[in-house]
Amino acid sequence: MRAWAKKALLPIGTVMLALVVGAASAQTSDLVSKAAFRVCADPANLPMSDKDGNGFENKLAQMFAAKLELPLEYTWYPMATGFIRNSLRANKCDVVIGYAQGHEMVLNTNHYFTSAYTLIVPKDGPLADVEALNDERLQGTKLGIIAGSPPATHMARNRLLPRAKAYNLVVDRRHESPAVDMLNDLRDGEIDGALLWGPIGGPLVKADYPEFRVIPLLKETLPPRLHFRITMGVRQGEKVWARKLNSLIRRNQGEINAILEEAGVPLMNDMGTGLLGEPN
Template structure:
């Protein structure tokens, strides 16, 4: 998917039937009814191009089944972030749903069925990114009480002793595993899937809990979400100390390249509401780090 391929830059997997109740209007999926969203008013931006951003509705592109990020029921943290932004903007909220597959950006944002993607890695050129609203890293997840207690690095010698390691294919931690000669211990899970049918991260966590694997390597928001859901049965550690492959990434919102004023407006909202955004992310277990890879504790 354009988005999932973008997230493979970060290699996250990453790497919305009923919406939340408050005056939220829902567009049909572009897969089912392309073009049903009314064309918004044009606004000239500073460079003379036209910004087709709806003045009354925050129109969001989202995957319909990709927790902890988004789903049709509005249970993900990107759903909650969209609700927050719509409230701050004084707009209604509408979604265009498209599964995490090739063509996501082309068939949603670039088809003018929506005006923003809530989570894109900074540096992806499929979209124009806003300023980042969080930074996080890949993480290791293991069972509480196992002989891997205290694991913080893929260089830990305990991993070389007959441990099975879960890894999403074609993600940056694979480079570290190759460096540490651990690829033979890897059980691979697919990166690019139709999220309506497959859930590789949930499958990996199930395998970890059942003992089929001993450690799971996941994108931080996914790892933190499942650790929090485990009620103490799982533990995590961010892979910020391993050298040799980039593990930490900034995540922004994505808009069309022509939408300069819209990007500036979203940047202002991010800056003005960063503490609230941090608290929202922490509620979902998203591990937040600063530019020095130090953990961020949201302000009360």
């Protein structure tokens, strides 16, 4: 929340401001359901979420509902333009299970995992031990990239874009799946490698593409960064609710990690410099 109240306000003004802010906060907190754990999610966004409950975010939601001793309820909306406005802000739900840290559209909880963009290549191919996009072995190759995603800048810097194949960034996953299309193209030899966000690429490879290797891009030293901390998102002003979720995250981090690891999500340390549990 922006600190817009000035210290120079008269005492009575300060008191009135506190009363107004306190009343608004109380009103906002009343929006959180006490009868159910209400989650906003995409109905066709595997490996993260789907209507049948098969995604790892579905499993995290089930775990949190159980810890809160509340039934789990969903509001389904495609993860595209208008998602937050038409779900969380419309008070149709109280939490988004996965949201990047620092986004102003929501109030972030503490992060519960860190992951990174990955390079996905055949296990027995010539690129199987490439760990950075400045590796000379990538010169002349054709890489798949989600248009506008952070690795594109690194590809441009390393002269990898001219031969790249771009896939759409914002889509309705009920009708189009760029990540799956990219991995199918890799399997068919249409591209030599795939650049995907780890929590998408890792689980897809684990489930359906055992011939591929998922390589987290941890050695890029120039911007933009390729690792991100993932939080839960709640409505702005819902600080009491956020603290309650923070407490659950802290007390159940081991169980959270187990769900993510089982799904195939590559987990990093908080600084994004190494895999979770390994030396930096």
